[in-house]
Amino acid sequence: MRVALALATVIAGLAGQAWSGPLSSAILNGTKLDGPVPASDFMPGPEAKAAKFRVSGRLTVIPKAQPDGFRVITDTAPPARDTRRVWPRLAVDLVTDGERLIPVQHGPIAAGNPDWDWIVEPGLAWSEPADGDRVRAVLPVALEERNANCIHNGRLLVILGPDGTASKAAIQFDTDTCLYFRFDAWGLAAASYAPGQVKAAPALVNRDRAERAARLPAKPISDLAATFPGIDLAALARAAGPGAVWGVVASGTHFTAPCPTRSGDDPLCAERDLPSYSTAKSLVAAQALFRLEALRPGVIHETIAAHVPACAAAGGWGDVRLIDMLDMASGHYVSAAPEADEAAPATEAFFDAETAAQKIAFTCATPRKAAPGGTFVYHTADTFLLGVAMTDALRKAGLGRDLYDDLIRQIWASIGQSAALDTTRRTYDSAAQPFTGWGLVYHRDDIVRAAGFLGGGGRIAGQPYLDPKLLGEALQRTEPGGGLFGPAPYLRYRHGFWARDVGPLAGCDHPVWAPFLSGYGGISVVLFPNGVQFYAFNDVNHFDWAASVPEVSKIRSLCG
Incomplete structure (x- = not known):
């Protein structure tokens, strides 16, 4: 009964939207997807029933060399050699809880692509009368720019058979949170389904239920x-x-x-991935330092030079405190004009760098122009450096090893946040340093619960x-x-x-x-x-x- 009611709720929510019927099996097994199609066409039709069988196993999707359709809306800096139309291979383990289709893998799924990581969120499983004994699976998916926080949202639909057969996957992207690069893209991709036991499925289902209840x-x-x-x-x-x-x-x-998309309202908006960008300066950098201060009073007055050897060697950081970095008042800058340094072409080297050492070297080399604590100059690089210093302080005090896992994830667990926040963007080296000032992914309810935690005084138990x-x-x-x-x-x-x-x-x-x-x-x-x-x-x-x-x-x- 709960499954039938849930499907009825989904169908009712689509009322009034343009809907030409669910994408047919013939379309999903064709040679290409003519699109873009209304977002609602990926969803259950009015005759939808509970899934004929329980999905449990691995879905593998191998996209074509390029999608069937690609329409650029905004591209402020197109590269000379553009590889961004190549989608990476996707492999994700899935399990159903009633109509709920839950992926095992959370956060960016790296696949060796130079441009993109996949993100897969919980979706729906159901059966349509025309599909016989097969099950339809729709998943909210996103492409997140590698080494960045830019996100393109869409959905993936595939029909699965009880014998492990799979139709092609229909994939469409039609909304973004990416100021400098926006596009619509759609296409069919080869798919396979390997039924099997999903490790830790009960824990996965319980976690998902708890998150929705919270x-x-x-x-x-x-x-x-x-x-x-x-x-x-x-x-x-x-x-x-x-x-x-x-x-x-x-x-x-x-x-x-x-939640608008360029193909109609998003029918899976509760699970849409939203990038943090610099809201992470509040939810990671600030909360981490506030927690460190609660654990080790006085740490906010310790200096960058005491915790970052590269800055000590560069000079000029001996009196710059951790709290100065959080206040964007390091005294190190090129120009104090609003956003001049942050938007400068030279700063691209910081954002493009993939190792902690490279990002640290860039920031430590920023010239000293004023005494710390008095001049506001907005630098994401300074927040990253603060994260490096806090990591060192955390380890020296024996309070943990990882800034995000040991200080921040306890907050998320206490308020039942989604699995999207289990991870953060990190450097691509053995340091795996959290970006600290950007790089999270939220669902819309995650952000209001995080704000509520702050507004409630930052308390646990x-x-x-x-x-x-x-x-x-x-x-x-x-x-x-x-x-x-x-x-x-x-x-x-x-x-x-x-x-x-x-x-x-x-x-x-x-x-x-x-x-x-x-x-x-x-x-x-x-x-x-x-x-x-x-x-x-x-x-x-x-x-x-x-x-x-x-x-x-x-x-x-x-x-x-």
Whole structure:
């Protein structure tokens, strides 16, 4: 009964969308996919039934030399030799829990491709009357740029037989969080299915069930206006930006807007992969240092030179503290103009470097221009270097070996985060240094639970996990308006978090500081001081969420 109800919910959710029927077996066994097709065509039809058998085994997909169709939308820096149309081979182990289709492999799946790693998320398994005794499997998939955080989202559909046969896989990408390279692509790929026992399947299923149970209660964004009369949803949509994945958390409920793609609304949006980009500066760099300070008081005042030998040898880092690095105030820069260093062509060498030693050497060589602690200059490289220093401090104190696994994943486990956050981007060497300032992948509920953890005081089992003083300063709860001046007079940056004075926007007669997380391309996660969250992941460099402020203040006054 639960399976039938779940499929009915999926089918009802597709009502009103363009739908030409599920992709037929004839199409999936043809020579090419004519596309793009509506996203809903990958999903169950109105006659869908529970899967005829339980999927358990390995799915292997071998794409063609190039997809059947490829349409560039944005490409700001096309390479001289473009290999990006070549998709890597994919091998993923799958198990079903009712209609739920769960992949064993989490995070980027490396396949030796120079451009892409696959990411596969939980999907659905069901049977269509026309397919006989076979089972359809649809999976949300993404291509994540290798050594980067750029993500292209889509879905994969294949028909599996009880005897281990498989149709070709239909794959389509039609949405991105990648400002500089956006495309639509579609095609058929050879597929094979090897039924078999999936190791640790019960644990995998239990983990997936627990994650879904931990999600916030969700309602469509239209219910926000019904729950809080007077809310202007159009104003919130403007604040989110065109094509955004966005939502609002109020009174413990997650109000979610539809997830647009260029092929219709995403029918599997709850599992869509969203890149962190620089929101990781708050959720990895800041939380790691706050945790280290809670474990070893005073570590924030230790220096980079004491923990990074390459910087000690370079000189100029003997008085630069770990907290200065988190504040973007190392005193090492080329230009103090907003974003000048971060966007400089020379900085590409840092992002392109694949080893920790290369990234460290780049950052340590940045010239010293000012005393640390006083001049805000935004450098992702500085946050990476902070991660290196924290790793050394962690090891010297005997508190662990890995910054992400030993300090951050405990947070995710405590709030039941998805398996997407089990991993982070790392350097491609024996150091496997976490990127620290970018490189996570979220689902939309992950980000609101992470924000809720911060807003709730950073506690695990009722006890402070993060240093309360640092967290209070970062969230503007102590010394409101504190921090270094950002690129506008109403902005501050403190301890890895941005803050904006929203008082004038809310009609208050005094400053009201709202902390927020920000990420490349148009990512904003706002923790309003009235307890409301607003988040948006867009792909058009839209960061101005000012239009959300009057609406959020209607839920609960921001003026106090």
